[in-house]
Amino acid sequence: MLDFGLIQAHTLYLAQDATATAEASGGIDFYSFVNQLLNGIGIVGVLLLTGLGLAITFGVMRIINLAHGEFIMLGAYVTFLMQSAFQMDLLLTIPFAFLGTALVGAVTELTVIRRLYGRPLETLLATWGLSIVIQGVVKLIFSAQLKYVKSPPYISGNLLLMTRQDGTPLISISYYRLFIIAIALLMLGITLYLLYKTPLGRQVRAVAQNRDMAKCLGVNTSLIDLLTFAYGCGLAGIAGAVISSLKSVSPPMGQDYLVDAWMVVVTGGVDKLIGVLAGSFLIGESNAAIAYVLNDPVARVIVLAAVIVLIRYRPEGLFTVQKRA
Amino acid sequence: MVESRSPRIHFGSIGRRKFIKYGSLAIGAGVISACTRGGDTTTSAVTGSSGSAASGDAVKVGVMYSTTGTIAIVEKSLQDATFLAVEQINQGTGPWQGKQGVAGKQIEMVVVNPDSNWDLYNQMAKRLINEDQVSCVLGCYTSASRKSVLPVFEENDAILYYPVYYEGNECSSNVFYTGAAPNQQITDSIPYCYENFGPKGFFIGSDYIYPKESNRIAKAELEAQGGQVVGDEYAALGTTEFITIINKIKQAQPDFVLSNLVGDSIPAFYRQFKDAGITPDQIPIMAYPTTEEEIQAMGPEYAEGHYSSFNYFQTVDTPENKAFVEQFKAKFGDNRVTNGVMEAAYLQTFFMAQAMEQILEAGEEITTSTLREATRGQEFNAPQGKVKVDPDNYHTYLYSRIGRWQADGQAEIVFATPSAVKPIPWSQALYKGRLCVHPTPDDRSDPTQETGNELPVEYLES
Numbered sequence: 001m002l003d004f005g006l007i008q009a010h011t012l013y014l015a016q017d018a019t020a021t022a023e024a025s026g027g028i029d030f031y032s033f034v035n036q037l038l039n040g041i042g043i044v045g046v047l048l049l050t051g052l053g054l055a056i057t058f059g060v061m062r063i064i065n066l067a068h069g070e071f072i073m074l075g076a077y078v079t080f081l082m083q084s085a086f087q088m089d090l091l092l093t094i095p096f097a098f099l100g101t102a103l104v105g106a107v108t109e110l111t112v113i114r115r116l117y118g119r120p121l122e123t124l125l126a127t128w129g130l131s132i133v134i135q136g137v138v139k140l141i142f143s144a145q146l147k148y149v150k151s152p153p154y155i156s157g158n159l160l161l162m163t164r165q166d167g168t169p170l171i172s173i174s175y176y177r178l179f180i181i182a183i184a185l186l187m188l189g190i191t192l193y194l195l196y197k198t199p200l201g202r203q204v205r206a207v208a209q210n211r212d213m214a215k216c217l218g219v220n221t222s223l224i225d226l227l228t229f230a231y232g233c234g235l236a237g238i239a240g241a242v243i244s245s246l247k248s249v250s251p252p253m254g255q256d257y258l259v260d261a262w263m264v265v266v267t268g269g270v271d272k273l274i275g276v277l278a279g280s281f282l283i284g285e286s287n288a289a290i291a292y293v294l295n296d297p298v299a300r301v302i303v304l305a306a307v308i309v310l311i312r313y314r315p316e317g318l319f320t321v322q323k324r325a
Numbered sequence: 326m327v328e329s330r331s332p333r334i335h336f337g338s339i340g341r342r343k344f345i346k347y348g349s350l351a352i353g354a355g356v357i358s359a360c361t362r363g364g365d366t367t368t369s370a371v372t373g374s375s376g377s378a379a380s381g382d383a384v385k386v387g388v389m390y391s392t393t394g395t396i397a398i399v400e401k402s403l404q405d406a407t408f409l410a411v412e413q414i415n416q417g418t419g420p421w422q423g424k425q426g427v428a429g430k431q432i433e434m435v436v437v438n439p440d441s442n443w444d445l446y447n448q449m450a451k452r453l454i455n456e457d458q459v460s461c462v463l464g465c466y467t468s469a470s471r472k473s474v475l476p477v478f479e480e481n482d483a484i485l486y487y488p489v490y491y492e493g494n495e496c497s498s499n500v501f502y503t504g505a506a507p508n509q510q511i512t513d514s515i516p517y518c519y520e521n522f523g524p525k526g527f528f529i530g531s532d533y534i535y536p537k538e539s540n541r542i543a544k545a546e547l548e549a550q551g552g553q554v555v556g557d558e559y560a561a562l563g564t565t566e567f568i569t570i571i572n573k574i575k576q577a578q579p580d581f582v583l584s585n586l587v588g589d590s591i592p593a594f595y596r597q598f599k600d601a602g603i604t605p606d607q608i609p610i611m612a613y614p615t616t617e618e619e620i621q622a623m624g625p626e627y628a629e630g631h632y633s634s635f636n637y638f639q640t641v642d643t644p645e646n647k648a649f650v651e652q653f654k655a656k657f658g659d660n661r662v663t664n665g666v667m668e669a670a671y672l673q674t675f676f677m678a679q680a681m682e683q684i685l686e687a688g689e690e691i692t693t694s695t696l697r698e699a700t701r702g703q704e705f706n707a708p709q710g711k712v713k714v715d716p717d718n719y720h721t722y723l724y725s726r727i728g729r730w731q732a733d734g735q736a737e738i739v740f741a742t743p744s745a746v747k748p749i750p751w752s753q754a755l756y757k758g759r760l761c762v763h764p765t766p767d768d769r770s771d772p773t774q775e776t777g778n779e780l781p782v783e784y785l786e787s
Contacts, residue, residue: 246600255563
């Protein structure tokens, strides 16, 4: 009953805002909604960062990697380890998080994934099992307690885009969220460059498109597979390191990001890397908007349902190049 | 589209035998890891120095906390506290100084791990009662898990000691509730918020039974005070993205936020709250499930200036607490902290041991009915102060305290009742005058009594 009342109240505000736009007195809800859309950008940053690694391992390599969340978790733990052992700044731990998870990823590729290419069902089962194993091992080493990661003190506070007359913030976004977006875009840029502008990237794409032909042309496919998978895992590690100070660090933390990352990749489409950006933008913003009008759990259900409908009608995702069969 | 364009599964090039080999390997790996993950039982008799106690001469007690899954973070600490208490009872150290075991018998723990899975709690409870034949069970954390096992304990007439603050509105003949009832946590904290912060409260919580019920009671209390509920938001269990809820808080401009978030969500919420530029001077957070454990995990700088309402804080100044903190750190490491739920898990083990001792010394058998009658009215000098099991409603007389978090991650106690408060299981804001009185001896009839009157606040005589 009460919930219903709240919904009505909000819809009413929105309806008002559409007509009476920037009235300083009655327009607080309008600003609040703008603020919320800006906040949505903050969600987009996290989604983009966590989805990027999966876009490599699934999008490029077609490996159904259910252990993706665990690689994010590993990145967060590398950051925790570096901080507690060497009092390192969070930014300095990012390369270590990348290398550490990439290493684990490489070992995984050599021991498990390599033996399962072309068999998605078994890969799915094996990576699912792997995710449980990684969680268990981390729990054995670090215990199940939540871990504390120190955020860099110089990235704190909010960027004020608009303030009220008395100086209180009206529209603002936190610097740390902006930092996450910046890192995410940077990593996307680097990945695009590597994939489309370097000889190595050309080989990666060649292997993805036609493994046998690439092999015939002298490409060392197994080395390319190893590097690509390790790179995808390393990206997940960076995501873990960067978000660790904004969220909670615990062994099951990866599960939360796994579903989101998959939604992003599936929505955006797997053929174009840029689809990840579109997918995370769509999901992040629609989540933010719906959550503002209704509430968080409902928004999650609606967005998830929308993604299911989308893949029913466009199984290739939104951004796909038409290929000849 | 007749032919799928997606990558095809090529069985041909691999060969059937190889396929079966690798396939079963992959499945096997999954199955093995799934099995080791949850549902394991270990029987461990912490027999102490002598180690001579044969299992026939020991008292079997079930310990049911999840050490894997989403709730494991808290439940593991409850298990640790229980292990410490049992070790002290078996070895005759700590509060059990000068005795050994319960009337000479060692306590043998049957430890199960329900993997944070509500159905498994139910199965594990059945197994403990019917197969392992334990005399009672210490366990559960979330209300969902308690609700899942309650029918099992009632059907089999077995006893559960439940150590967690909860939403109340329950009164079973088969459960001893040693955590706070609503009147020992909510009833004092809401007037405190109203008087010290202001009338407008914003309520948030994780999306399951305890936070919703607890907030329902707290909202009723606030409205009874003359305050105003300006927001009521829930986040899925385990969520770590709070940007939307924080934006709504900013918009509603409340005088305080009342948080019933649990688990992984807590550090994420406090961190993002501060990151969004809201200081505790502007909007303080009053929380129930936020303990020393979570403060340590989020970093004390994020919690400094916010509040928690609990029966126990690590900073409580009693000789019993000093000893408890010391013994706990000696056993589990110097970097560990103690918290209110752990303390309840610790003290309820002593309630149980005292009751068992009483039964055995009177020359009787430990059965459900003797244990139930002996536990009623037990007193114990717990770390939080002197506590007592209420002989009528099986809840516990506990202190009510409010702590303000400081830069070192410990609480400065800003409010405390003079002694332990008598528990009232039914929220009086919602069910005015409803009492719970079990008959003596308990014949398991309906204990609910309606008085229709306001119930007085009663304290335990110290």
